[in-house]
Amino acid sequence: MSGDTPSRILLVAKERTLRTLLERLLVGRGFDVVDGGSGVDAVALLGSAAPIDLVICERTGPGIDEVAMFEEIRRHPDHGRVPILALPPADPECTVHALEAGVSDCLAKPFHPTEFLSRVERLARPEAA
Template sequence: MSGDTPSRILLVAKETTLKGLLERLLVARGFSVVDGGTGVDTVSLLGGAGPIDLVICERTGPGLDEVALFEEIRRHPDHGRVPILALPPADPECTVRALEAGVSDCLAKPFHPAEFVARVERLARPTAA
């Protein structure tokens, strides 16, 4: 994004405490956060979401798993090239599945907030570095 327009981040998180923390971190860094709801909500939301600079996915709710969500985003005509940051559990198999589904980066939980912000900055504001 350019100028004074904040980068828009679509945040998908099942765990409400973590979702609130992530949203506060993002807003404090000047990002605009769009609540992506659960995976099923996210897919239907994409059509009318407007420009999105980054998708962050912690966990989806019932009905659509994270890998299926990543694949749906990659197939979306308007958002297929948007960077995706996956926040999988600390399990190498989950990380590999996410990367194979087309995510741009993974940050396994638990993670340090400063590392989270650094990765978000790199993905959502690639020219800011």
């Protein structure tokens, strides 16, 4: 991405409150946020939306679980290399499953907003890191 165009982030979070909070943090940092809805919606959006620089996934909701969504993204011919930041619960097993499914990084909940934004910057704007 050029310095003039904001990085686009596809945000998938089941809980509306968390989604709103994360979106505010991201927009405040200059990112363009696309609401990914459920995991099924997020995978469909990858195929039809403008290029996405990062996928952030907390919980997918009904229809597809997080690991299946990560695997589906990795199989996508055009978006298989998009970085994915998973926000699993503080359970090592969840983190391992996410990493095995191909996510780029995991940040277990609860997390500090500064650490969240630091990881997002590193993944969405690697040239700035």
